[in-house]
Amino acid sequence: MKKKVIISVGVVFVICAAFILQGVMEKHGKLADAVKKTISSETNKIPVVVHSVTPLAAPVRTETEWLPADFYDAFTDFDLVAVCRIVDSEEVCIEYTKEITRKEYGTRLTVQPEEILYQSAHSKEVDADSLSVWNEMSSRRMPEEGALIQKGEEYIFFLQSAEKTDSPLDYSAVCDYILRLPKTGAYLLKKGAGLSEEMAEFLNVQAGRAELSDYQEAKAGMTAEKAVNSLYEGKGK
Amino acid sequence: MIRKMKSRLFGWVLAFVLCFSFSGSKVEAASLARTSANTSVSGWAYSTQSGHMGVKTSNYTFDSSTTYNTYSTYLSNGIALWGTNISMGYTSQSTAKGLIIASDAASDATASTLVVSVDSNGHRTKFTITIYSVNFLGSYTNVNGRNRTIAHEIGHAYGLGDISQSSNIMYGSYSTLKQVTTQDIWGMKVVTHQHNHSSSTTGTYSQLNASYHNVVCSSCYGIYKQDHSYVNGICSKCGRAQ
Numbered sequence: 001m002k003k004k005v006i007i008s009v010g011v012v013f014v015i016c017a018a019f020i021l022q023g024v025m026e027k028h029g030k031l032a033d034a035v036k037k038t039i040s041s042e043t044n045k046i047p048v049v050v051h052s053v054t055p056l057a058a059p060v061r062t063e064t065e066w067l068p069a070d071f072y073d074a075f076t077d078f079d080l081v082a083v084c085r086i087v088d089s090e091e092v093c094i095e096y097t098k099e100i101t102r103k104e105y106g107t108r109l110t111v112q113p114e115e116i117l118y119q120s121a122h123s124k125e126v127d128a129d130s131l132s133v134w135n136e137m138s139s140r141r142m143p144e145e146g147a148l149i150q151k152g153e154e155y156i157f158f159l160q161s162a163e164k165t166d167s168p169l170d171y172s173a174v175c176d177y178i179l180r181l182p183k184t185g186a187y188l189l190k191k192g193a194g195l196s197e198e199m200a201e202f203l204n205v206q207a208g209r210a211e212l213s214d215y216q217e218a219k220a221g222m223t224a225e226k227a228v229n230s231l232y233e234g235k236g237k
Numbered sequence: 238m239i240r241k242m243k244s245r246l247f248g249w250v251l252a253f254v255l256c257f258s259f260s261g262s263k264v265e266a267a268s269l270a271r272t273s274a275n276t277s278v279s280g281w282a283y284s285t286q287s288g289h290m291g292v293k294t295s296n297y298t299f300d301s302s303t304t305y306n307t308y309s310t311y312l313s314n315g316i317a318l319w320g321t322n323i324s325m326g327y328t329s330q331s332t333a334k335g336l337i338i339a340s341d342a343a344s345d346a347t348a349s350t351l352v353v354s355v356d357s358n359g360h361r362t363k364f365t366i367t368i369y370s371v372n373f374l375g376s377y378t379n380v381n382g383r384n385r386t387i388a389h390e391i392g393h394a395y396g397l398g399d400i401s402q403s404s405n406i407m408y409g410s411y412s413t414l415k416q417v418t419t420q421d422i423w424g425m426k427v428v429t430h431q432h433n434h435s436s437s438t439t440g441t442y443s444q445l446n447a448s449y450h451n452v453v454c455s456s457c458y459g460i461y462k463q464d465h466s467y468v469n470g471i472c473s474k475c476g477r478a479q
Contacts, residue, residue, distance in 0.1 A: 046341065061286055063393040064349035065386055067372055068410045096341070099301045104342040136344050143349065144285045144399070145409075166371045167343040178343050182410075 045170035049095045053105070059142035066182035069198065072158075074118075074206035074231060079161040080177060081118040081232060083191055083225065084111035085154045087130055091138050096169055105140040107149075108175055109133040114154060117225075118232035132175040133159060137183050147185040154191035156224055189224040196220060203231050280405055280420025280458070282398035288355035289396025289428035294324045297335030297366075304339040308368060312337065314380075315387025318406070318417050322425045323395065335394060336365045344369040347378070347386045347411045350393035366390045372411075382413040392421065396428030423457040434461035442475040450475035 072078070088110035093103050112130050137146050149155065159177035171178060181187040186198035195203075200218040207215040207230075218227040283289070297312065299305040309327065316325045325335075346369050353363035366387075373383060385406060392407050399409035406417045407424070426432035440455035442463075449462040450472060465472040470479040 060351065062349045062351045063284060063286060063399065064346045064409070065389050066410050067345050067347060067377070068412070071377055071411075094342070098341065099303045102300075102338075102340065104340060106342070134343060136342065136346075141349070141351075143346075165343045166375065168341050168371070169343070171343055180345060182345050 045172075046096050046098060046168050048169050048171075048173055050092055050108075050174050051095075053091050053093045053140075055091045055139040057139075059139045061144050062141050064143040064183075066184070069181055069187060069202040070205050072180060073209065074158075074203075075120070075210060075235065077160060078118065078158045078180060079120045079164065080113075080116065080157075080159040081228065082113040082157060082159070083115040083117065083154055084131075084133070084157045085114055086110075086149060086151045087112050089149070089151055091140070092174070094169065094174060104169075105138045107135040107138045109135055109149065109179075111157070115225075117156065117228055118235060128176075131177055133157065134162070134171060134175040134178045135183070136179075143183055145184040145186075147183070147188040149188070156189040156191065156228055189228070191225065193224055194221040195224055195227050199224070200227065203227055207231055280400060280402055280418065281407060281424030282400050283424075283428070283459075284352075284393055284396045284398045286350075286352040286393075288352065288359040288361045290394070291358065291360035291428070291430050293322070293429045293431065295334045295394075296326050296328045296330075297337055298328055298330060298333040300336060300338045304337060304368075307339065307370075307374075308337060311380075311383050311387050314384040315389075316391055318384060318388040319391065319422075319425065320417070322422055322431070323391070323429065325391065334361070334363060336363075338365055338367045339370050340367050341370055344372060347372045348390045350390045352394075361394070361396070364394045366394060378411065379413060382411060385413065385415055386411060388417060389415075392425070395425060397421070397424045420458070424459070427457050427459050432457050434459065434463075436463060438463060444472075444475045444477045447477075450477065 074081075086109055090108045090110075091105065092108045093105055095101060095103050109132070110130050111133050135149060137143065137149075157177075158180045160180050162171040162175050162178055165171050165178055181202075184198075186196040187202070189195070189199065195218055197220040200220050200222065203218040207217075212231070214233070216227075216230045218230070299308070312327070316323065348366060348368045351365045351367070352361055353365060355361050372378070373386065378386075388406050389408075397407050400407045402408060402420075403410075403412060404415055404418065406415050406421045408415045423432070427434075434452075434454060438452055438454050438461050441453040443451045443453075445451050445462060448464065450465060452461050452463045452474070453459075454461055463474070465477060465479075466474055467479050471477070472479075
């Protein structure tokens with residue numbers, strides 16, 4: 001009889017312990033979600049944690065297959081095309097969890113828009129003195145033909161809103177805009193510099209797609225602002 | 238709940254083991270012995286990163302089970318495009334030479350390759366291939382193109398570099414048209430030592446310096462730095478005076 005009572009008490013204890021344990025784990029799960037929500041915005045995207053890292057002394061060179069530039073449509077994929085002065089540059093790590101915790105490295109540029117060449121109709125008004133821009137290159141991943149973006153210099157940037165990116169990660173927690181086009185010297189337009197053959201071809205393809213009648217054909221060596229202006233003249237906001 | 242915890246625990250353990258395995262490896266300078274790197278003379282080029290594979294055989298694993306489930310078919314198909322010129326298989330072991338990583342980052346790339354370490358002979362011992370999932374699986378691409386992207390990255394992992402000819406697999410942009418050509422295969426034969434250069438290599442000679450001349454190998458079109466063969470003070474091959 002005594003034995004039966006002890007066994008019954010033992011069984012009840014085990015069942016209660018299991019319920020308590022489950023409750024604790026659920027509570028822990030809810031707490032973890034709550035913490036994540038403070039980091040993420042209201043989007044359905046994967047929350048990210050961003051922190052600053054020290055650039056490596058020697059850049060790590062990688063070899064990359066790029067999407068062709070004509071993957072992009074100059075009038076629907078870019079939200080802002082502007083001459084931007086680089087005010088600051090910070091190497092950052094984006095951490096996110098999807099089965100395992102992953103880390104992405106890149107550079108967050110602080111830029112001052114000097115001249116807006118194109119702004120899409122549905123993009124936000126640029127009223128800030130400075131914008132933050134995500135550049136996928138960093139000292140931890142520098143494609144072999146990658147061009148270095150330098151502080152104080154002015155470039156024509158083709159930018160996509162962070163909220164519009166196809167990435168499932170919540171880039172709105174990282175930056176305002178994402179720098180688009182392959183990260184090679186051919187597509188990095190320094191203010192006042194001549195166009196590369198690749199960039200001239202890109203602009204001509206875009207003008208052809210949009211059937212622009214008053215477009216002046218871009219040629220290699222032509223001033224970058226002139227060529228880009230010709231594509232976007234009278235378009236956008 | 239318990240199953241979910243177990244799954245998470247497994248994921249963390251796997252990530253830890255892989256990260257530990259791939260960190261701290263020393264990268265050492267290396268090259269094919271006296272062969273000029275970064276030179277494309279007829280449709281193929283050497284990788285711009287350290288070393289080359291040195292053998293046909295290597296293996297790879299994935300950073301997670303989701304990456305395995307999503308990309309293993311593309312890996313198999315991409316490797317198959319190289320035919321019998323390489324032998325590369327999947328292993329679940331973290332000691333694999335290659336780690337395939339899936340990234341959700343905003344990128345303009347479809348994939349990229351990083352050489353993590355090479356041994357004292359300049360042979361690659363660890364590499365990673367990062368697949369940028371948004372672009373790789375996006376509506377712009379198709380199965381054939383994705384297989385070709387993998388073949389391209391495998392070429393990098395073995396020691397081949399980008400080239401400008403758009404019909405070759407080592408062309409640097411995504412394309413459904415590029416394919417493994419004779420030139421790509423010659424490059425692969427060199428970086429896997431199925432074809433070697435030596436003092437008996439013949440081809441087209443050009444003067445380089447007092448010690449060597451360059452010879453464009455008549456078989457693979459790779460450039461090899463060869464010792465002068467002086468006869469009566471004149472190199473019998475490149476014509477340089479001693």
